[in-house]
Amino acid sequence: MSNNNGHHTLPAGEAHDAVLVTGAAGFGGSHLVRSLLKLGYRVTGLDIVPPSHADLLRREMDHPNFRYRWQSLQDIQPGDMDGHSVVAHLAAQADTPLAFESPRYTVMQNVEGTVALLEAVRRGGAVKKFIYSGSGNEYGRPLSLPMDETHPLTPHNPYGFSKAAAELAVWSWHRAYGVPAVALGTGVVIGPHMRREVFIFKWLWNALRGRPIVVEGGQQTRDVSYIDDVVAAWLLAIQAPPEVVVGEKFFVSSGAEHTVAELARWCRDAAGSQAAIERVGYRPGEEGQREAFSTEKARRVLGHVPRVSPKEAVRLTADWVKTLAETRPEEAEPVAIPPQDQAVQVVGPGEVVNVQSV
Numbered sequence: 001m002s003n004n005n006g007h008h009t010l011p012a013g014e015a016h017d018a019v020l021v022t023g024a025a026g027f028g029g030s031h032l033v034r035s036l037l038k039l040g041y042r043v044t045g046l047d048i049v050p051p052s053h054a055d056l057l058r059r060e061m062d063h064p065n066f067r068y069r070w071q072s073l074q075d076i077q078p079g080d081m082d083g084h085s086v087v088a089h090l091a092a093q094a095d096t097p098l099a100f101e102s103p104r105y106t107v108m109q110n111v112e113g114t115v116a117l118l119e120a121v122r123r124g125g126a127v128k129k130f131i132y133s134g135s136g137n138e139y140g141r142p143l144s145l146p147m148d149e150t151h152p153l154t155p156h157n158p159y160g161f162s163k164a165a166a167e168l169a170v171w172s173w174h175r176a177y178g179v180p181a182v183a184l185g186t187g188v189v190i191g192p193h194m195r196r197e198v199f200i201f202k203w204l205w206n207a208l209r210g211r212p213i214v215v216e217g218g219q220q221t222r223d224v225s226y227i228d229d230v231v232a233a234w235l236l237a238i239q240a241p242p243e244v245v246v247g248e249k250f251f252v253s254s255g256a257e258h259t260v261a262e263l264a265r266w267c268r269d270a271a272g273s274q275a276a277i278e279r280v281g282y283r284p285g286e287e288g289q290r291e292a293f294s295t296e297k298a299r300r301v302l303g304h305v306p307r308v309s310p311k312e313a314v315r316l317t318a319d320w321v322k323t324l325a326e327t328r329p330e331e332a333e334p335v336a337i338p339p340q341d342q343a344v345q346v347v348g349p350g351e352v353v354n355v356q357s358v
């Protein structure tokens with residue numbers, strides 16, 4: 001069934017098999033859980049965040065169709081798949097800066113955790129779709145732009161490696177055991193409840209307080225999506241007939257390429273701020289990085305059309321950060337992590353300058 005936006009819909013109140021959402025307490029997972037419950041799905045949300053700290057699911061905890069499972073991916077068992085026709089796998093150590101400091105931990109969570117889940121899925125037998133959340137970090141310097149789904153995995157940092165290795169595991173288990181895999185790859189996803197460590201959040205937060213925006217590098221590019229657009233694509237993939245999507249990968253993005261220097265200016269403007277923009281050196285592996293994904297396959301097969309432009313996504317996210325800054329300032333303070341070994345040059349309001357790393 002389709003609605004007049006071309007999106008698949010489900011009749012209200014229809015009984016569905018449950019969807020297992022891993023990483024349910026996180027940014028993307030909690031948005032997906034909420035949307036699935038609204039559509040009438042039964043949902044199991046798995047995460048290592050203790051229930052009492054799963055703030056993003058506070059209202060869902062008592063929902064009759066929701067069950068929270070406080071458990072690590074690494075300990076999931078085949079029997080845990082019973083009654084679930086779809087696994088939406090979003091759990092990950094998703095912070096790139098942490099991956100530089102803790103690459104082994106990141107690999108353990110992202111690769112070993114994914115393999116544990118794949119083993120449970122293939123031994124459990126009930127799952128008709130296993131959907132993997134891929135990252136733009138799996139591609140460092142693209143061979144062509146915009147990248148389409150045939151582009152090879154070319155990670156340039158430890159986080160990208162862990163996500164690419166996990167994706168390779170997904171396709172290996174698909175080929176070896178017939179795990180019904182689907183991959184959805186996205187660039188940067190922003191919106192309400194995004195992680196505080198992501199650069200766009202830090203820039204908006206600092207700009208709102210008149211503090212400098214610190215840009216690591218500047219000329220590398222990003223393909224930015226709004227969370228509602230990404231969740232819409234996940235819903236379409238969940239609702240699509242397995243024969244249409246299993247074995248397929250889709251990029252879900254705006255399709256537009258913007259330098260991070262440009263994104264920094266948008267953040268400052270959206271915050272209505274005159275904050276200075278400072279440049280420090282690139283993160284390892286980031287110089288020369290570009291990111292833009294083709295939206296063609298997602299549009300053709302899933303019927304997914306992104307509705308929010310990257311600039312509008314920044315503006316909508318700024319609105320949320322403003323609310324947060326006004327109502328719960330103590331919870332929103334991002335950790336300041338300017339690289340210790342790089343020169344920082346403070347310039348006047350509105351200026352953007354290049355500063356060489358030392």
Ligand SMILES: NC(=O)c1ccc[n+]([C@@H]2O[C@H](COP(=O)([O-])OP(=O)(O)OC[C@H]3O[C@@H](n4cnc5c(N)ncnc54)[C@H](O)[C@@H]3O)[C@@H](O)[C@H]2O)c1
Nearest residue numbers: 023025026027028047048072073090091092094135188189
């Ligand atoms: N946010 C983005 O910009 C973006 C872009 C592309 C891809 N992704 C991918 O989307 C997914 C969700 O990202 P997010 O931004 O919501 O991150 P997030 O950190 O907010 O959520 C991830 C959740 O996974 C949980 N988790 C981590 N390890 C686990 C384990 N071993 N067992 C159970 N739970 C575990 C965490 O506790 C957290 O709640 C990730 O796979 C990430 O790689 C995110």
